[in-house]
Amino acid sequence: MALLPVSDARARLLARAEPLREIESVPLGDATTRVLASDIRARLTQPPFNSSAMDGYALAAADAPSIGSELTVIGTAAAGHAFEGALGHGETVRIFTGAPVPEGADTILIQEDAEKIGENRIRTTFEVIEGRHIRPRGQDFAEGETVLKAETVIDFSHLTVAAAMNHPTLPVFRRPKVAILATGDELIQPGGTPAPAQIIASNTFGIAALVRDNSGEVLDLGIAPDGQEAISAAISRARDAGADILVTLGGASVGDHDLVQATLKSAGMELDFWRIAMRPGKPLMVGSLDGMHVLGLPGNPVASLVTGMLFLEPLLRRLAHLPERKREVLGITARALAANDQRQDYLRAKITRDEEGNLVADANPKQDSSMMKIFAHADGLIIREPHAPELAAGASCPILLIRPFA
Numbered sequence: 001m002a003l004l005p006v007s008d009a010r011a012r013l014l015a016r017a018e019p020l021r022e023i024e025s026v027p028l029g030d031a032t033t034r035v036l037a038s039d040i041r042a043r044l045t046q047p048p049f050n051s052s053a054m055d056g057y058a059l060a061a062a063d064a065p066s067i068g069s070e071l072t073v074i075g076t077a078a079a080g081h082a083f084e085g086a087l088g089h090g091e092t093v094r095i096f097t098g099a100p101v102p103e104g105a106d107t108i109l110i111q112e113d114a115e116k117i118g119e120n121r122i123r124t125t126f127e128v129i130e131g132r133h134i135r136p137r138g139q140d141f142a143e144g145e146t147v148l149k150a151e152t153v154i155d156f157s158h159l160t161v162a163a164a165m166n167h168p169t170l171p172v173f174r175r176p177k178v179a180i181l182a183t184g185d186e187l188i189q190p191g192g193t194p195a196p197a198q199i200i201a202s203n204t205f206g207i208a209a210l211v212r213d214n215s216g217e218v219l220d221l222g223i224a225p226d227g228q229e230a231i232s233a234a235i236s237r238a239r240d241a242g243a244d245i246l247v248t249l250g251g252a253s254v255g256d257h258d259l260v261q262a263t264l265k266s267a268g269m270e271l272d273f274w275r276i277a278m279r280p281g282k283p284l285m286v287g288s289l290d291g292m293h294v295l296g297l298p299g300n301p302v303a304s305l306v307t308g309m310l311f312l313e314p315l316l317r318r319l320a321h322l323p324e325r326k327r328e329v330l331g332i333t334a335r336a337l338a339a340n341d342q343r344q345d346y347l348r349a350k351i352t353r354d355e356e357g358n359l360v361a362d363a364n365p366k367q368d369s370s371m372m373k374i375f376a377h378a379d380g381l382i383i384r385e386p387h388a389p390e391l392a393a394g395a396s397c398p399i400l401l402i403r404p405f406a
């Protein structure tokens with residue numbers, strides 16, 4: 001059976017993926033990284049009054065036509081405490097930053113430009129320019145104005161203005177729910193004591209972190225032994241929980257104990273495709289079960305993580321209304337690379353930057369998909385197209401970044 005090219009597989013997966021429509025309301029404190037489900041309008045005008053931008057004196061510029069003008073201080077205005085009253089001719093009010101500008105004043109003279117000449121008298125020591133240091137009402141935004149647009153990915157700047165607009169909560173799209181099931185008789189949870197022939201289940205943790213990093217909620221279904229019954233029960237739990245995506249780990253290949261696909265099919269899964277021209281990740285399986293996306297990731301940990309980056313991440317981001325994460329950059333290979341076969345290769349590589357600023361990727365000579373340490377020590381994956389010819393050291397190559405490279 002011909003293996004599906006990576007780009008075709010991704011396109012097929014994403015073609016079936018509809019962004020989630022359900023909306024929930026979250027308190028501001030929980031809203032960062034969430035996606036706004038509607039436009040947000042200001043519930044009030046900011047600033048709500050003409051306000052002083054400086055500490056000093058509020059006055060009418062006409063009362064201080066030249067340096068050396070003298071005025072009588074008739075009261076004080078501070079942030080949160082307006083001066084109740086109006087300025088008469090030759091009068092001023094001591095004012096502080098954020099205070100409402102009193103009636104009759106059109107200018108703030110900063111205190112550095114005023115000299116006290118008596119208990120309640122000041123003299124100007126600098127030119128008074130009409131309108132200086134006053135923030136007009138509504139300078140930031142006006143009641144009813146649309147300040148944040150739907151589909152905004154909320155960050156600290158949006159949160160601040162949302163709070164200022166008097167929104168204690170925000171409407172956001174709900175997060176995709178991802179059920180994760182590890183399969184295999186050989187697996188036990190971290191912290192346990194493996195019997196001979198057993199190993200520790202590790203993939204779930206990396207995949208769960210990837211899910212959370214892409215705005216997903218995790219439902220950990222634990223480990224199902226290699227048996228239809230246990231796998232079936234786990235599939236039911238995923239459906240009952242309303243999972244948007246079921247990720248299975250392992251059992252995706254062709255061995256006698258690889259029962260995941262058969263069990264999913266008997267539960268009603270429609271298989272979309274299986275087996276991709278990539279290394280690692282060849283046994284990747286994609287299907288759907290009553291609207292739930294099913295991703296069968298290969299069991300080898302590095303194959304799980306690479307297919308997670310290439311398939312699960314974009315699927316999640318599509319469901320969550322998040323923009324595609326651009327991981328691919330151009331760099332150069334530090335060492336010569338052999339000609340490639342029919343599978344697109346993803347070679348774990350350490351990355352450095354040369355004097356010209358190029359990213360230089362040094363592929364590990366060993367690339368077995370069970371080797372997690374090499375993945376953890378790598379910064380990126382050199383992408384080798386199917387049937388790519390030999391590549392000389394120093395030649396340019398696309399790189400998929402595992403994490404942002406400083």
Ligand SMILES: Nc1nc2c(c(=O)[nH]1)N[C@H]1C(S)=C(S)[C@@H](COP(=O)(O)OP(=O)(O)OC[C@H]3O[C@@H](n4cnc5c(N)ncnc54)[C@H](O)[C@@H]3O)O[C@H]1N2
Pocket residue numbers: 182183184186187199200201202203204249250251252253254255258280281282283297298299300301303369370
């Ligand atoms: N005859 C063939 N054999 C294999 C093929 C093939 O095309 N023909 N494909 C190989 C490739 S490529 C991969 S990748 C593996 C993946 O197969 P499965 O998805 O069925 O994975 P398992 O057999 O269940 O496990 C593979 C390996 O990974 C370990 N594993 C599984 N789950 C976990 C986990 N949650 N945490 C840590 N490690 C896990 C498992 O113990 C195995 O060592 O198949 C090849 N075979």
Ligand code: MOO
Pocket residue numbers: 278279280281282283298300302303369370
């Ligand atoms: O996905 Mo397998 O790990 O290609 O080797």
